[in-house]
Amino acid sequence: MEWLERNVPKLVLAPSFVAILIFVYGFIAWTAWVSLTRSKLMPRYELDGFGQYTRLFASPRWDVAMNNLYIFGALFIIISMLIGLMLAIFLDQKIRAEGVLRTIYLYPMALSLIVTGTAWKWILNPGLGIQEMVRGWGFESFAFDWLIRPEMAIYTIVIAAVWQASGFVMALFLAGLRSVDTEIIRAAQVDGIPTRRIYSAIIIPTMAPIFLSAFIVLAHLAIKAFDLVIALTNGGPGYATDLPATYMYAMAFSRGDLGQAAASAMIMMMVIFAIVVPYLYSELRPRRDQ
Amino acid sequence: EPTAEVLHWWTSGGEAKSVAVLQDQFKAEGGTWTDMPVAGGGGDAAMTALRARVLAGNAPTAVQLKGPAIQEWYEETGLADIGSVAEENGWADVLPAQLAEHMKCDGQWCAAPVNVHRVNWIWGNKQILDEHGITQPTTWEEFNAAAEKLKEAGVTPLAHGGQNWQDATIFETVVLGQGADFYQKALVDLDPEALKSDTMKGVFDELRTLRGYVDDNFSGRDWNLATAMVMNGEAAFQIMGDWAKGEFLAAGKQPGVDFVCWPTPGNGFLYNVDSFAFFNVEGEDKQQGQKLLAKLIMGPDFQKTFNLNKGSIPARTDVALDEFDDCAKQSNQDMSADAEDGSLLPSYAHGMALRGAQAGAITDVVTNFFNSDMSSEDAVQQLADAVAASQM
Amino acid sequence: MTSNTTILRWGLYGILILFALFYLLPLFVMLTTSLKSLEEIRTGSLLALPRGLTFQPWIEAWSSACAGTQCEGLRPFFWNSVLMAVPAVMISTIVGALNGYVFAQWRFPGANLFFAAILFGCFIPFQVVLMPMARMLGLMGLAGTIPGLIFVHVIYGIGFTTLFFRNYYVTIPQELVRAAKVDGAGFFRIFWSIFLPISLPIITVSVIWQFTQIWNDFLFGVSFSGPGSQPVTVALNNIVNSTTGVKAYNVDMAAAIIAALPTLLVYVVAGKYFIRGLTAGSVKG
Amino acid sequence: MPILEIDHLQKSYGETHILHDINISIEEGDFLVLVGPSGCGKSTLLNCIAGLEPITGGTIRIADRDVTGVSPKDRDIAMVFQSYALYPTMSVAKNITFGMQVRGVDKATQDRKLKEVAGQLQIEQLLHRKPGQLSGGQRQRVAMGRALVRDPKLFLFDEPLSNLDAKLRVSMRTEIKKLHQDLNASIVYVTHDQIEAMTLATKIVVMKAGVIQQIGTPAEIYNRPANMFVADFMGSPAMNLIPARARPQDGVTRIEIDRDGAEPLVITDPVARDLPAEIVLGVRPEDIHEATGQAHLPENAQGAGGDVMIDVVEPAGADTFAVTHLGGKPVTARLRAESAVVAKTRFPLAFDLSKVSYFSPQDGSRLN
Amino acid sequence: MPILEIDHLQKSYGETHILHDINISIEEGDFLVLVGPSGCGKSTLLNCIAGLEPITGGTIRIADRDVTGVSPKDRDIAMVFQSYALYPTMSVAKNITFGMQVRGVDKATQDRKLKEVAGQLQIEQLLHRKPGQLSGGQRQRVAMGRALVRDPKLFLFDEPLSNLDAKLRVSMRTEIKKLHQDLNASIVYVTHDQIEAMTLATKIVVMKAGVIQQIGTPAEIYNRPANMFVADFMGSPAMNLIPARARPQDGVTRIEIDRDGAEPLVITDPVARDLPAEIVLGVRPEDIHEATGQAHLPENAQGAGGDVMIDVVEPAGADTFAVTHLGGKPVTARLRAESAVVAKTRFPLAFDLSKVSYFSPQDGSRLN
């Protein structure tokens, strides 16, 4: 009984622990295994060395995909954080229509990309959307044709992704802002700290854990960005906007090349590991003040 | 009582109505039909679902599968043998031999074809063409000349959507323009010689030229929006399979009056055959369902109604085409003719010629070429390399 | 108010409204498109207001658009999604809240490592879990069923919900837990009486996130559902994606908006719970 | 020029009126101490002055500028919060210097001030800690430090020493006093500590339920409380408030107090006063003397007393407290430690009538 | 049976040792008051007793049960936190009844207790409020209420009255005293208020930097401080600690104290004591008397003094404090209010030698 009570916290975590162990780490191990086989349409389990990885690294398309991931990931995370934080702070200023605005900022998350992709495609298409519209107003030289320029197309993906996710980041930050003790903010006000600094030096550091949440959410969205690309550019022009996730999907499901897909998944996981683990370490390392 | 659970990706509008015909017939024969539609990505989503179903141990009774994927699946999991149905109904007699090959696994019938799409069509806006006095081009040079003319006149010559399968479609029609043999060697047999040949370089050169006939905003455009451009007179041509016809017809346009359909330059017929494959399933009623389904699919009735709806032509050669439009009739004639002289060829762009990995490798190179300023030499080299790598 | 602050305030509203317009743009396109006739879409500008309003696409999307041989629109699939999303959201939120509570306030050796492991698990690409998961579901007899889908969504949702709650709860002073412990409250009691009431904002966030993820999920829905358990996204996808048929953009857009209505509703309702100053004044320094 | 002028200030939370018509004016260099029972509105008043709570009515002027509606950061004030309100993520040093840093004070000055203040507050060895690692009193001192490094027009202190031990409190008190004297700082200070109030203040405001009862110097408040509430509230042990009857007679005033089990005690105030018949006599314990060693009595106390029954005797180190019962109330006298008083016996006590207060039993207001 | 027994308790945060080898034992019904400078570890000790902080070494027994490692809720304690720690979302009433509710006390009892406690604490009209709407003192009372409704083996109070005004504090003190006497409750109590400590405690523990300096009754601590730290810490104003020289002589002890600008002051302790040559003489201000009215001097003070130069005179209501300079230190004497002492003049003072303490200047320990 006493034992039971002392171990309640651990018992509460136990199911999650088991689930994560099997359904995340078990599956990663499975993927690692498959990446060493010649699996095609369906998994096979005879080991066959690192051939899949050699092929992967030889593929120019994979190069493009990884490069895109860096560009897209960095821009998407940074811009979404900035916009999300800004909107949260602005909304926190006792804004009249807060409820309405909040919902407007959030709703992009609600819509399935299957079709917002189409809407974005039109908006960004130079011949149909914004460019055409602005030219229609008489600004003949106005150009906004990123969608069709292979070297710029990835940025349109950033725009659409930011559009979709920044509202949610705003919500996360807003929740964080509202958990900060108001007395502390008052103290800062009296201390003569300008509002800007109150946020930057006092409130935001207090919300550090919320930043971790936002980072994980955004990094996860960036790395798994899939529907978005499929809907907006389908990887095009050419494969200029391919991302590892779309590459992997194409390999696994369009091309029946599971081994290759598994290899690309493993590389993705390693990249994530390299980026996320140091961050996690710095956030979670036991601190003296905890 | 026969039952069937049918996994397919014909979901919207005309497609769905077409399947519904089959369903009705199936029900009329006393069967129970469970529909499992999964659209998206040209069947990718359905394939994803299929794999999950197979791994979970409950494969659907019938799956819309086509091309070499049928044989691939057969190798992985085995497929049901529907030879008895085929024998009984004399499929061998009514199917062009080449199509019939696609329906066999290890010499056994394991799939039933529904239709034949012709991929290598040029669709033209009749009014524009008449205005500029353009007639059907029979070579790519002629096509180029016509396009130049149009371009000079300020008309976009070619409506195109920059999605990789559309790029691949144009590519394969150009390859076909170099002769059926070359097509066979390059895109069916994957002969490295052919892939690296000067002819192939010529193909890429032509592709580069065609790229010049496309408007600036083609990237990511859906094929039907490209069709709409032709329809609305914003562009003169589109190279697209015969499903484009559906768009014209839906907008109330008449073949030969508002728009024309010509085969792409060169001699040949690229086909895209939809078919159903049958997985190994447990249970008498399901196996019965498979047989019934196979029979119905190949039934002349169904073949006719279905293809009227879908814009394609029946896979059976013995179906009367009176009710079909002129484009379909021409398609049918060409199919028979080309079957004779060996230029009836599987479309690589639509997964009829190659397995996924190889087709994908080629498409990667093609689409990258089309959307960059890569030289034809590089493209040929990359093509050969990619194909080689994909065969590992 | 001095004029200076008034100007600032106007600027603030200006920026907020500008962003609102940016966010609304695609919705505007979708809405107007859904109210146009196909003819108008084919011929007119996509960004223009509809010339003649038609609600036909909405009606069609809801009750007669075809998804396979079944031409009943989205209606029949809605219920599947509700049956899947509601329990999955609830379970994953509750599990996440409890996990987060343990991680934030009941630390034990190794807890941080496990937390990191959970976080890292958030990144596993769903594409790679499809196949082994299909096998597992098959073994558990959950393949092709709604409980199976719920199971999958809960498993891959707890990472995020745990993250949200843990990071919210670490900012809550330990004194509160201490006081409650001394008051004789046990693990669950403290959670229920002290933590849940101050969690409204983060519950909102978590529910919004999970509901969106689950409601809008396509990959799991398409892979692990059977006939009769397909969620609305699969139906939407079936309506929207025609490979060789005619694309009815207006119906597509209407269907997409309809499919998103429950999520929008959740946002509006849940959004109310971002209440200010729940913990204000409870603790010193 | 008044540094702070509060004019007809009103403050309510919704329907609850917290502050009623507050009028206070202090000059530069004044040290105003706010006292009053818990919940009477002291912190609220400070918050209003700081601009942290919107006010419901009236105006506040700081250094002759109407600041009603001006944001706290533009009021040039420093404040110590009752709840400390330290910045949780910053070290102690950062907590203290942050304000200066923001204002662009140069690094050398910051360091110097930090060192100075840390020394005054005896927190040198804590500078690198985070607030979560401090004890209650240490937090309070850091909160003080944050205010002390500033050089504002006005300091607001909300019970800044309540969590300190007696020794530290004395030394802090000295520091605050120094701050006030050396820098001529203007200060508004809330405390519950009577000694703090008496020793620090140049002016004391006594509040009750949001209403000001009296404003005056410590001596005025102590010696001439404006009403029974103030009389009772200030001083420990409290002033004895004894119901009595007054009768003017021959240029003197005779005061009659009921005694348990004896005829009323009659004392004579040598001054003729215009008092109603029923009064309340207010007399501090230290103004009730032992009537035995007559030599030590102040002149006024002569004859102003008599024998009373002693209920309780409480020796308390330097003094002895004797409790008796007069006019139906317990009355405490503070006698010398060596007094021979014994419980449950009669003992002669005398009142120093030069120091008594008379109050109206009806409204409690002062009569003399 | 000891209700609380702390045995060789150690507590560190990482490398920082907070509590060193704490040994305390209290009986049922004891009222233990913990005092010590800010940051000495009082709150930490309470937290350890409550089981809120894991201890680094030693054992804690409550009611004869080893509770080291037992969870707080099973220790049967009630605690008032220095930082209140009210549940922010619960009303005051709910805050108070929560503990009972958790323990399954029936509704009627809850209501009765709530009413009772709310009355004692004078918070009846606040019961429906949320903590955010309370003043500092009101919060503190609610925190008290949360403990008072319980009936635990042991109460732990961490400065429960620090934010209350003097009057309320007195009445709260009485309530706590009643709780202790009527219910024979066992209490561990942290306070900075000397009067609280002296009047409430049956036992006082004086701590310094995590080390116990002395455990004893209030009288022992006050009259016989174990070392200079305790002597200095307890009592206000503090005990005077005057460096001096001791010389045993003819059955008496002669004490020599340096005086500024005059020959040393020599006083005679009539008892023969075994003292080292260098000592520190500890004498409380109230034990330094005016040597003019010899009649009032205790017998011991006779002759134990002389004329000294008075630096400062501070009249403080009932008393007058006179500060002089002896042995290089300021020395404060508490004289009667009417004393004729004048600053900057010489004035005769006498020490009550029956009450002085002698300390070793080396280690500060008590010598007599």
Ligand SMILES: Nc1ncnc2c1ncn2[C@@H]1O[C@H](COP(=O)(O)OP(=O)(O)OP(=O)(O)O)[C@@H](O)[C@H]1O
């Ligand atoms: N988490 C922590 N990490 C490191 N040191 C700490 C931590 N918490 C408290 N301390 C230190 O431990 C010492 C004892 O703290 P404690 O709170 O017990 O003091 P206290 O005696 O209650 O003081 P006060 O009277 O000011 O409340 C202090 O010096 C404090 O700075």
Ligand SMILES: Nc1ncnc2c1ncn2[C@@H]1O[C@H](COP(=O)(O)OP(=O)(O)OP(=O)(O)O)[C@@H](O)[C@H]1O
């Ligand atoms: N947000 C609020 N809503 C309603 N009433 C409030 C609010 N904040 C404070 N009060 C009430 O206002 C009154 C004055 O509070 P204030 O904090 O000014 O008291 P105080 O004089 O500082 O008391 P203390 O000495 O206990 O700190 C109190 O009765 C309190 O309950």
Ligand SMILES: [Mg+2]
């Ligand atoms: Mg207050």
Ligand SMILES: [Mg+2]
């Ligand atoms: Mg403490």
